[in-house]
Amino acid sequence: MTTRNAFFALIPALMAVPAAAQTQSEVSEFTLDNGMQVLVREDHRAPVVVSQVWYRVGSSYEGRGQTGISHLFEHMMFKGTEAVPEGRFSEIISREGGRENAFTGRDFTAYFEVLAADRLPIALELEADRMANLQITEDALSTEREVVLEERRLRSEDRPEGRFGERYAAVANVTNGYAHPIIGWADDVRGMQVDQLEGWYEQWYNPANATLVVAGDVDPEAVHALAREHFGSIPARAVPAVSDAERLDPPGERRLVYRDTQARVPQLRLGYNVPSFATAESENDPYALLMLANLLDGGEGARLPQSVVRDSDVAAAAGAGYNPMVRLDGEFTLYGVPGDGDVEAVEAALREQVQRLKDEPVQAEELERARSQLLADHLFELDSVFYQAMQLGMLETTGAGWQQLGEFEARIQSLTAEDVQAAAQRFLRAEQLTVGVMLPDDEEA
Known part of the structure; x- marks a missing residue:
């Protein structure tokens, strides 16, 4: 933009x-x-x-x-x-x-x-x-x-x-x-x-x-x-075919360490290659990934702000996100800013939270809180006429189909703890991970 x-x-x-x-x-x-x-x-x-x-x-x-x-x-x-x-x-x-x-x-x-x-x-x-x-x-x-x-x-x-x-x-x-x-x-x-x-x-x-x-x-x-x-009078023309390179599945864990003389604090980003609405084999997968992102970063009571920032002081800031409205595969992202410059500690804390999602079914109360947050955010956004049009346009042009807009609430309501855990196990794997670290130029890698 x-x-x-x-x-x-x-x-x-x-x-x-x-x-x-x-x-x-x-x-x-x-x-x-x-x-x-x-x-x-x-x-x-x-x-x-x-x-x-x-x-x-x-x-x-x-x-x-x-x-x-x-x-x-x-x-x-x-x-x-x-x-x-x-x-x-x-x-x-x-x-x-x-x-x-x-x-x-x-x-x-x-x-x-x-x-x-x-x-x-x-x-x-x-x-x-x-x-x-x-x-x-x-x-x-x-x-x-x-x-x-x-x-x-x-x-x-x-x-x-x-x-x-x-x-x-x-x-x-x-x-x-x-x-x-x-x-x-x-x-x-x-x-x-x-x-x-x-x-x-x-x-x-x-x-x-x-x-x-x-x-x-x-x-x-x-x-x-x-x-x-x-x-109606504008002539149609043939639309060029789009040739996208086949993805490497799984591509293997990749790592970037970037040093910048103007960076004031270290930053960390973990990104897992995951399906989008357009590329998912199961229609439920993107919704489960949305739920996972919300469990990690859906308000002040979510896991990352609570565990990684307030309870442990490992990070000054931490969050997660996932956008399923893309034409190709998407990215499930976690990020963190160290509280004391210790990037390794933040990375360990973020990986621990991912592993917890894979090892432990989310408890019913936490799942319902995340579900309510997702639905509330969705309904609030639909209060905007502009956002309604935006959603239709993005869904249609990325290949998901505008019909997904009407399915959102039912799909989120139907998710179970087992669905969410299975998505974490299937998609949040090291083979599909890119780790990015930005350091001030005088920091050790």
Whole structure:
């Protein structure tokens, strides 16, 4: 995601809608003749609509020599068309009282508008225009290339955590596109040319490779008609086949020790290669992994804050996380910051907590507390119309299918202690682990 696209900074404002989310709202699905998918989720609590166009392309689709092109192209999509010159898109949305922006991920690039519900046709007309008629010029590329390089300097090159994160990802994802940063490697971005961007536009910015997600105070049939009106005449093109390298299973434990002269405190990261919604053999596996992450780091009473931070003082901070909404395999992550610089002690404490999950079935009371926390977080997030659209778009573009949104509660409710322990035993194995350590430059490894 970009500094221009300070997406997370917008979320509090975008979530400022009345409470009592309609979590059981139906999703209507349509497909235009040119292959464009349309998903509509009704939410009539406020006269607001969220429109998002998702393209199935992100940094994991890139090879060396073109890393960062998805993100750079996101910038270029705001450079204008013949009908809507540069700057006019944002002016029109602002004039109508709305917000607009975009974001790039590893598996998708998405563009959104938040408007009064009766202004939806304006958003669709503008998005259809730049899907079909974007102007890509050398002057525009020269400007945005420098913007991206400066963004990269601020976020990655000038920060120890950024430098460490890029190196860790390259070690943890040796066989796929998650190895390189979304923003790209500097030499690739610096060498990007107009013909490369034109080719990227021709390949991926295609109605057959796009999903329109609309959520809010709308009628599904009316949205379908508007989508046909604005996007229906854009010709479909063949979508390129994606060739992902086969993973090494199991890849074997890997270890990175990175020393940085600007790092002030050591940091530790343990990442297990695990399945996502899209790659799991069993539909329950990702939900069990979500439960494991919540047991470790679901609030102040979870195991890591309680045992590793407060009770033992081994770590100043510790946590865990897992995101199943990725196209390829995901990562189950634990991290820690030593309280006294003893990285080995923190690593031992984190490994001990993993082993405990494998050796001991979680007690009923703790399982129910984690289950309640997961469901509460999920329902709170669905209180946002914007988040509802985000969930549909991410699930669909990563290959999980938007239907997963409606299955979440039932899947979490059905998990047993045996399911959770079995997932820990199956996936949290040393053969699937990458360990990353960042040390101040004068520290011993």
